[in-house]
Amino acid sequence: MLHVDGVTQTFFPGSVNERVALREVELRLFEGEFVTVIGSNGAGKSTLLNVVSGKLRPEAGRVRIDERDVTRLADFQRARYIGRVFQDPMAGTAPHMTIEENLAIAFERGRRRGLRRGVTGAKRERFREDLASLELGLENRLRAKVGLLSGGQRQALSLLMATFSEPRILLLDEHTAALDPQRAALISRLTAELVERHRLTTLMVTHNMEQALSMGTRLIMMHEGRIILDVDDARKSRMSPADLLAEFEKIKGGGLDDRTLLQ
Numbered sequence: 001m002l003h004v005d006g007v008t009q010t011f012f013p014g015s016v017n018e019r020v021a022l023r024e025v026e027l028r029l030f031e032g033e034f035v036t037v038i039g040s041n042g043a044g045k046s047t048l049l050n051v052v053s054g055k056l057r058p059e060a061g062r063v064r065i066d067e068r069d070v071t072r073l074a075d076f077q078r079a080r081y082i083g084r085v086f087q088d089p090m091a092g093t094a095p096h097m098t099i100e101e102n103l104a105i106a107f108e109r110g111r112r113r114g115l116r117r118g119v120t121g122a123k124r125e126r127f128r129e130d131l132a133s134l135e136l137g138l139e140n141r142l143r144a145k146v147g148l149l150s151g152g153q154r155q156a157l158s159l160l161m162a163t164f165s166e167p168r169i170l171l172l173d174e175h176t177a178a179l180d181p182q183r184a185a186l187i188s189r190l191t192a193e194l195v196e197r198h199r200l201t202t203l204m205v206t207h208n209m210e211q212a213l214s215m216g217t218r219l220i221m222m223h224e225g226r227i228i229l230d231v232d233d234a235r236k237s238r239m240s241p242a243d244l245l246a247e248f249e250k251i252k253g254g255g256l257d258d259r260t261l262l263q
């Protein structure tokens with residue numbers, strides 16, 4: 001359902017600062033797959049998410065969602081297909097608006113025009129139910145300003161908002177990295193629950209190898225703009241972080257050729 005076909009992305013081409021962030025990346029996600037993405041700094045993980053979301057238009061290659069070529073659609077035009085949560089808990093929500101106002105915006109994203117805007121009684125009830133599922137007590141604080149919430153609460157709200165419009169693809173960009181371990185565990189649990197409940201096709205970038213192995217149904221490793229390892233669920237469930245590191249060393253040491261390493 002998501003096809004990334006031969007995507008290449010170079011920043012500052014032809015200058016001394018030239019950086020090839022993605023090199024002919026091929027990636028296919030089936031409906032409902034939950035893929036965790038790991039890799040060294042500068043491997044191209046965020047750039048891949050930016051190309052999928054439409055924030056970046058790749059210099060070569062195509063992105064297709066449900067067979068539709070969306071390569072030339074800007075991010076706001078792809079918004080109804082895509083939900084995204086960033087590392088910064090402040091990025092996904094509007095601090096000066098209330099919890100219910102933030103939810104109302106997310107709810108209306110991607111829906112047809114003509115539906116009643118604003119917070120109606122029916123919507124408020126739905127928001128209350130969804131917030132209650134987070135088990136953070138936010139269902140009793142619908143009219144509180146989001147700026148008053150903690151980082152973990154705000155990230156939980158961002159996650160809920162990103163899944164509200166039942167996007168075709170959920171993009172998670174190190175969305176637990178800025179949280180303390182307890183909050184990170186909470187957001188990981190909520191992520192697994194929401195992905196399962198809405199059967200979302202998901203790409204999740206993380207630097208945490210334990211998390212990359214314990215979550216999702218498939219794992220890919222990136223290095224220098226390439227996907228160098230692609231591990232299915234069965235194999236992933238048998239791997240440890242040490243195995244992943246050993247794979248990485250083996251691939252790096254063996255002269256990289258992604259075509260032979262991709263499975």
Ligand SMILES: Nc1ncnc2c1ncn2[C@@H]1O[C@H](COP(=O)(O)OP(=O)(O)OP(=O)(O)O)[C@@H](O)[C@H]1O
Nearest residue numbers: 011019020021039040041042043044045046047048
């Ligand atoms: N907007 C940009 N302008 C210039 N260069 C960029 C830009 N975004 C990314 N790059 C470069 O592209 C390469 C890939 O960056 P990217 O952010 O995708 O890596 P990453 O795998 O997400 O890294 P990290 O784990 O450090 O966040 C890096 O060399 C980076 O410096």
